[in-house]
Amino acid sequence: MASNRKDLSFMNGVPELLILRLLASREMYGYELVSEIARSTDNVIELGEGCVYPILHAMEKNKLLVCRRMEKDGRSRLYYRLNERGKSRLLEVTLNWQRITQAIGGVLGAKYAGIIQT
Amino acid sequence: MQASSRLESVRKLLQRRGAPGAYIERFARELAEHREDLMRDLLREGMTPTQAETEADRRIGEPAELANEAFEKMRRASFVGRHRVFSLIVMPILLLPLSWFLLLGVAAWGAGMLSPTYRLTSINASSLAWIYIAVEICRNVVPALIGASLYLLARRKFCGRVWSFLPGLVAWLASSILFVHIYPVGLSGAMGRMVIGVAWHFDLVKTVLLVGILVLLEVMRKWTDGFSYWHCRREAGVMPANGS
Numbered sequence: 001m002a003s004n005r006k007d008l009s010f011m012n013g014v015p016e017l018l019i020l021r022l023l024a025s026r027e028m029y030g031y032e033l034v035s036e037i038a039r040s041t042d043n044v045i046e047l048g049e050g051c052v053y054p055i056l057h058a059m060e061k062n063k064l065l066v067c068r069r070m071e072k073d074g075r076s077r078l079y080y081r082l083n084e085r086g087k088s089r090l091l092e093v094t095l096n097w098q099r100i101t102q103a104i105g106g107v108l109g110a111k112y113a114g115i116i117q118t
Numbered sequence: 119m120q121a122s123s124r125l126e127s128v129r130k131l132l133q134r135r136g137a138p139g140a141y142i143e144r145f146a147r148e149l150a151e152h153r154e155d156l157m158r159d160l161l162r163e164g165m166t167p168t169q170a171e172t173e174a175d176r177r178i179g180e181p182a183e184l185a186n187e188a189f190e191k192m193r194r195a196s197f198v199g200r201h202r203v204f205s206l207i208v209m210p211i212l213l214l215p216l217s218w219f220l221l222l223g224v225a226a227w228g229a230g231m232l233s234p235t236y237r238l239t240s241i242n243a244s245s246l247a248w249i250y251i252a253v254e255i256c257r258n259v260v261p262a263l264i265g266a267s268l269y270l271l272a273r274r275k276f277c278g279r280v281w282s283f284l285p286g287l288v289a290w291l292a293s294s295i296l297f298v299h300i301y302p303v304g305l306s307g308a309m310g311r312m313v314i315g316v317a318w319h320f321d322l323v324k325t326v327l328l329v330g331i332l333v334l335l336e337v338m339r340k341w342t343d344g345f346s347y348w349h350c351r352r353e354a355g356v357m358p359a360n361g362s
Contacts, residue, residue, distance in 0.1 A: 029151075030148055030151075030152050031151070031152045031155040031156065034152075048178075048179045048183070048187075049152060049156070049177045049178045049179065050128075050149055050152070050178040050179040050183075050184040050187075051179060051183075051184065051187050053145055053148050053149065053152075053188065054145075054184075054187045054188040054190075054191035054192065055191060057141070057144075057145070057188070057191065057192060057195075058191040058192060058194070058195040061192065061195040061196065062195055075151075077151055078144075078148055078151075
């Protein structure tokens with residue numbers, strides 16, 4: 001499936017949600033996050049690889065994440081981890097996302113099912 | 119670590135927009151590390167080094183896009199960045215009379231003028247000197263302090279060069295319209311009276327002090343950015359330890 005990078009209006013808030021969700025499971029560095037997002041979404045969602053860092057930095061500035069430089073396999077990288085505030089934010093955006101997708105799903109599933117089939 | 123010319127472009131674009139040096143170095147370093155990881159994976163997939171480089175640069179993104187994204191995301195992450203007009207234009211106008219009020223209040227309290235037993239004729243020379251000093255500070259130093267502190271705040275909050283100088287200009291304008299003055303001892307009728315009012319006036323001392331402090335801060339910022347650039351590149355191994 002083609003990448004959804006250009007569907008910007010659909011992508012609002014999605015990178016933040018995905019990053020929060022992935023970092024909730026474990027500590028990751030930028031490249032690992034981008035690869036994990038592409039892998040876990042079957043390449044449907046590919047973030048602009050360089051653009052993931054400004055998102056991470058802004059989230060860190062908003063005190064949702066903490067980072068530390070760590071050496072692993074002989075390479076030093078900046079690892080990001082979710083803090084308590086980040087976990088609360090994850091819960092909030094997940095609930096919002098579910099509410100919106102349910103609402104849209106309801107509209108697409110019932111009212112316009114005939115139009116889509118034709 | 120080999121930084122590509124595209125990363126240098128990101129760095130220069132962010133510098134041009136006035137992003138803090140420490141942030142620029144952090145972002146550039148993370149991008150360089152990302153590129154290195156990506157290149158390694160692409161080479162492992164069977165690409166030639168040239169193909170891998172081209173693909174890595176394509177996937178990381180255009181320098182202008184990256185710099186803009188980074189700057190805007192960081193700016194919008196703070197209240198000051200989101201509300202620049204209020205924080206950097208309205209705030210100096212509000213801060214000026216507020217600072218005068220506080221400073222003159224402290225000076226008046228120090229001089230014993232807030233005491234219920236105070237009489238104008240009972241004020242001594244040293245107390246009067248304190249009031250004169252407080253008035254001079256209000257006229258000349260307070261606008262410079264407001265300009266400088268909001269300059270530093272704007273720089274830290276990714277508001278850019280123009281927005282960082284704007285509070286200084288606004289504080290200068292506001293303090294050139296508002297005035298606080300003590301009529302000298304001996305002037306009949308108005309002896310010892312302090313007046314706060316509105317009238318256009320140009321004050322050279324205040325202007326020189328304000329411009330001087332802002333220029334000094336800008337020079338210091340450039341110097342610390344240069345140092346941070348040198349330090350990070352040395353730490354990343356791009357530059358030999360002697361910095362040459």
